[in-house]
Amino acid sequence: MEPLYAKLYDKYDKLKKKKLSEMDDINRDQEEKFVNYVRAAEELIQHLKSENDKLYAEVNELRSEVASKMYAILSFSFGLYDKALSLEVSRLQNLHHEGQNKDGKLDIIPTVSPRIAQVSSEKVSGRSIGMMTRKCSRESAAETNGNIITSVSTNCNVAMTNALAEDLSEKGLSREDLTHFQLPECCKGSPDASATATARATCLFQALTECLLDMKISTNNQTGGLCISALHQSSGYSFSLTWINKAGGEEAELVYRVLSLGTFERVAPEWMRDVIKFSTGMCRLFFQRVAHVIKLHC
Structure with missing residues (x-):
């Protein structure tokens, strides 16, 4: 029996070694494949990182280009605006000087202000202008009841006219002299004859500004x-x-x-x-x- 057992053991040992050898070969192949996969993945990751860095650089370059173009556009727009404003200021100054030279006196000095029309002449003192402004402010404040946004009302214009009349009377001047002192054309009111008195008294420049900004506008001197x-x-x-x-x-x-x-x-x-x-x-x-x-x- 012992020779039979020895023969069986040898056969078992050979089969075992063969199986182990086959398993080692399989593991070796799997390890090589895994290493190849890892190497390929690392190469792909490195490639994607380089592509990502390249795209980031292109995005930053495009952003800087857009910013420079926006700055150039804004600079150009501001240049046109400043040029147009300078031309308008020059035109108004020329009109102002022409009005001064005519008959040796200044008849009308318009000011672009939504709430206050300042009137200046050799016949009216600074005291009368201050009185008109204070009366105009009190009338406007009473009508708006503390609202932030107010407009020039008809009562304001009446108060200014009455203040001028009182001051002219004190100085011995006739009421006809009021014809030399006029409100700016923009603050004379709406051209719509069907509008109410309050609507007609609203400054046209103020109304136009409110339409452009979609906001209610008011002004006051501080x-x-x-x-x-x-x-x-x-x-x-x-x-x-x-x-x-x-x-x-x-x-x-x-x-x-x-x-x-x-x-x-x-x-x-x-x-x-x-x-x-x-x-x-x-x-x-x-x-x-x-x-x-x-x-x-x-």
Whole structure:
């Protein structure tokens, strides 16, 4: 029996070694395949990383190109705006000088202001102008009952005319002298004869500005300069712009202060909450940004 057992054991041992050898070959093949897969994956990852870096560089280049073109467009637009404004200022100055040279006196000095028409002449003192402005402000404040946005009313014009008449009477001048002092054409009211008295008294420049900005506009004089208040009615967002004249003929500046964010309280960008000072040349860009925020959240 022992030779039979020895023969069976040898056969078993050979089969076992053969199986182990086959398993080793299979494992070796699998290991080689796995290593090849890992190497190919690393090469692919490296290739994708290089492509990603290349795309990032192209995106940054395109962004810088777009920014430079936008800056060029804005510079060109501001240049055209400044040129048109300079031409308009020159034209108004020429008209002003022509009015001064005619008959040796200045008959009319119009000012572009939605609420206050200032009248100047050799026959009227600064005291009468201050009295007209104060009466106009009191009448307008009584009609609006504390609203942020007001317009020039017919009572304001009547108060100014009465103030002039009183001052002329004190100086011994006739009421016909009032014909030398006129309000600017833009503040004489709406040309629509069917409109009400209040509607006809609204300054045309103010009405046009409100249509362009989709906001209610009002102005008032402060110690620091002329203050312009704007209100977006549907959202309740309101702010003020204070006009500050610079000495030495430098470009005037505007100071932005928020009065109320309204429904934009949680979504308003940080710059809308701060006090901002900018030149009048940047006024167009400022209102473009305000309009963008309003359009985005309304």
